[in-house]
Every structure is written in C-alpha cells, then in structure tokens.
Amino acid sequence: MKVVLFCGGLGTRLRDSSGGLPKPMVNIGSRPILWHIMKYYAHFGHKEFILCLGYKADAIKNFFLNYDQCLSSDFTLSNGDKRMHLKESDISDWSITFADTGLKSNIGQRLKAVEKYLVNEEMFLANYADGVTDLPLPTMIDSFTKSGKIGCFICVKPSQSFHVVTLENEDVVKNIQYVRDTDIIINGGCYIFRKEIYRYIKDGEELVVEPFQRLIRENQLLGYRYDKFWHCMDTFKEQQELNDMYERGNAPWEVWKGDRCLIS
Template sequence: MERIKSVLIKKESLIKEALKQLNENTLQILLVIDDSSKLIGTITDGDIRRAILNNVSFDEPVSKIMNKSPKFVYIGEEEKAKELMIKHKVKTIPVLDKEKRVIDLILMENLLETRYEYPEKSNYVFIMAGGKGTRLDPFTKILPKPLIPIGDTPIIEVIIKNFKKYGFNNFLISVNYKAEIIKLYFLENPNGYNIDFIHEKDFLGTAGSLKLAEEKLKETFIVSNCDVIIDIDFDELLKYHRKNNNQATVVGVVKNMQIPYGVIDVNNGELVNMIEKPEYNFVINAGVYVLEPELINLIPQDKAINMPDLLLKSKEFGYKVGVYPVSSRWFDVGQWEEYKNTLEYFKKVDGI
C-alpha cells in the first residue's frame, strides 16, 4: 500500500511538486487522481520533457500536462498487463477496481519474461574514462574511477549495461590513468560487449579524445562520462536527436534545489524582498551527449578541450545544439556524497 501511495498525486498538485515526487520514488511514474481518488491520468518523464520544451511553468497544476489516456487494467484482468507493457513500452501498469481507484501496481520487472526488444544499432557509444578521479581520493589511488563498484558491478559496466538494454553494443572507451587495469577487467568479456580502447597519451579533457577516434566515428554517436548513471531510454534519445535535426544534443536533468537560508533581494542598499528557503528548478548537464561526426573537425589535434567548450564552439559555427530534458534519476558518482547516495538507491532498487 505504501508503494501505491508514493505514486499517487492529486490533479491540483503543481508540476514542481510532481518533479520532487518523481525523484523520490523508484518507479518513475505518478498516477493522477481526482477528489474521489479515481485515476484520471499519469505523469512520466516524457510529460515533464514536453512541458519544459513547451515552456510550461512548473507552477501550473499537473492536470495541464498529464497523459489523459493512461494504460491500466481492471481487477481480474491482470493477464492483459503484459501485452500493454510490450505494446506501449511502459514499465508500470496500475490495477483498478470498478470505481477506477488504484488498488495495485504490476511492474515489468516482476514479469521476468516481459521485455521490449530494441533493435540493434551500429552507433558507437564513446565513454570518457581517462580521468584520474581525484574527487574520489583515496579510492582512486588504488582503482581507476571507472572500476569503482556499485554492488558487484563497476560503474563503467553499469553504464554499458544500460546502453545495451536499448540496442547499443559498440563501445569506444578512452583511457589514460591506470589504463591497463581497465583493459584487463574487460579481457574475458563474458557479456559479449564490442569494445575498442582509445589511449590518450596526455589528458585531453572531456571531449579531446574524440579526435583520436575520428576514423571510427562516421555516423551519429553518443558520448558519456564514465561517472554518471542515468535511467533514460537511449533509443528515444537517439530518435529525438534525429527528429530535431540536431548536430549535438545535450541530456539535461531537471533538478529541484532548495536554498537552506533566507534570501534577501537588495537594491541600492534597501530591502526589496525576503524569501525564506526558496526553491528553484534548474536543468543541469547530465554528462551524456549525442553528436554528429562533423563536430570532430572542431576539435584541435592533441590539445585538451572540454565538452561545454566544444558545444559552444559548435554553436558559433552555426551547428544546431539541442537539449533533451529529463526528470529521471541521475547520479554523479564521481564525488563521495553522490557515490554513497547511489549505493543506497541501488540497494533499494536491486537489493545489492
């Protein structure tokens, strides 16, 4: 019953409240109910994304952006859930009573044989794994950052597995610091990943090593930092990039942040306003990008360049740089506090 309560939201609740609730539950869906507790809609990451792209204020009610044709089954019809999940690519199906009140949830993860099969893709995923990971000292004095474990699985393999679920299995991994240890880990490769390594002689920033793979990157490719874990549909990301004719697409995560102090608005030494512990919503860089090969021409040979600089340079040269906003769970595992939060989250979700 607690699990159901965690995903229910009233139709008059604000979008910014829905954002917080989505981030706090692990199912990545909210069920919108009316005053009689009847299901009238759903809110998912896609609804939040469309709201951002259409400049909808987060102070609007969720009823303005919800999906008004939610997928559900009535009690006694639970066998239909599997077909709905596969047809509509949804992971959670609510079970309703005759009054359309939610009484249970059917999860795809509990139907072991149920899984949407994504088509295999030839596109490369380029993982930046050459950094020293100094924010995780002293851990990274022994292990390279990509091999720091989430349960029994190194961060970099968690990332690779996420991509493989959506049909990506061609990986380029740029290495430098403790490169041989990373290569040794993938030597046996029982999961059959197609991996090639790109060796940086010098540290080239978060985009410079793309130049070293120029001969391989001949079609649209995805770049990921090796210390970010994000739960998104990478198949949809690639479609979005192509549909919008972008030369680059940045994945942006919507974050709600509260200032833990009273904020004073001052003008000419006089108090204008005072807000106690205000909350703000930001779209932050997730460290995942979709790029077209022509952008590699803007990268200098054997010189360090970071991805934000490459993207801004691309805009200067007239290339279209888009943003793919998501409200999904996102972890920057490259810092201690977030690493601990990541472990706690995966313990809840996977029981690691």
C-alpha cells in the same frame, strides 16, 4: 550506434575513497559504474564501445581481460564443480575498443583521439561514464535525429545536495532553496553527435567550451531535458547513495532487469 565512453580522468574528488582506482572502476554493488553504464547502452542495442583511456588504464583493461561473468549471471556447477554452465551470457556480444587517449587530455581531445574509430559513423553516442539514468534512450535518439542538429546532451536536475541562494541589495538573502526545488538544470554528460562535430573541435579545446559555443552560435546544439532519474558519482557520498539504492533493490538505471524504462 557506437558508444564513446570517457574513462581517462583522474577522478580527484573520489580518489581518496576509491583505493586509487579510476572513477569508472569504482563499484556500485559488485560491478564498476562503467559496467552499469555499458549494460544500459547494450540494453538498447548499442553494443560497440570505444573506451577513451588515460589514468590507470591497466585497471580497466584487466577488468575486461579477466572478466568473471559469474558475478552478474546465474550459473550451474556440475561434475563435482568442475563444469560451469552459465544461464545467460553477459558481455559476449559486446565489442570493446580500448584506446589510449592520454593521461592528462581533456574530453575534447579524448574525443579527437578516437575519431579514427568513428569514420564510418553518421551518428554516435558518448558519455562521461560517471553517472547513471533510466532515460528512454530511443526517444532521445529519435528526437535528435528529427532535429537535424549536430550535437545533443541530456539536461537534468543536479543530484548533489546543496542550496541555491539569491541575494539582493547589500547582500541581504532574498531566497534560499534546495537545488532540486529550483529550475536549475545541468549537463548530464550523456551525448549524441553527428560526425560533423569534429569540424568544431580544434587542438587543445575542451568539448563543452569552445566547440559547444560554436555549435550554439550556429543553432546546432540540442538540450534534451529529462526530469526523472539521473544520478552522478563525483563524490564518496554520491557513491554511497548509489550503493544504498542498489542494496535496497531500487536501482532505476538497471533498465535491463525489466520494464523500468518505458518509451512514451
């Protein structure tokens, strides 16, 4: 299936620490989070990507136009370092469409803008391009396919560090809990859609507002709960957390490096 990645947002909460880069181009280790997400999908055989570009689209285009495979692949130099032999190809079998979807467009309008690249697709994948997971993707796809629904998204525990407060009469605190110890789940920004999703999106609408409400009323939206690893990168602190995991060699989202994402 084709994979639509939303790469055009301003990333305002991360901008001060990103050097002005668009959020998908902020690094985890030596590679942008966008690359990590694309590697995740490619691991499961989904290698046709549509990048919905907006803010600083040139940074994303130039990354791939000047892609250096040596940073993520073993290689051998020979003939006085004039000849390089890569031990494995990194992205040579990927197909990437770079689509200008507007500087200030919302997610719904970015998705509408790339409809022409999905006309022959019965189903497609989509992602906010700002979070990583070790979700067994084929299992989610199989569940969605059997459901017959039009849309599906991953439901996860928040990765942010905050506390949930419960008040009772006169604003007296009844309870306070760390969010990951509660039953709160959020939209993890990882989607599967059938092509019929486009019937539910009108001009100017945000994807998860009006279109999703229409799907809900018709019982056509599936929430796929996943309680294992998921982590977003909305803030500098979250970027640091992901880099710390990567540097410790504990990066669960790197499913392409071994049997870390077993299908059950």
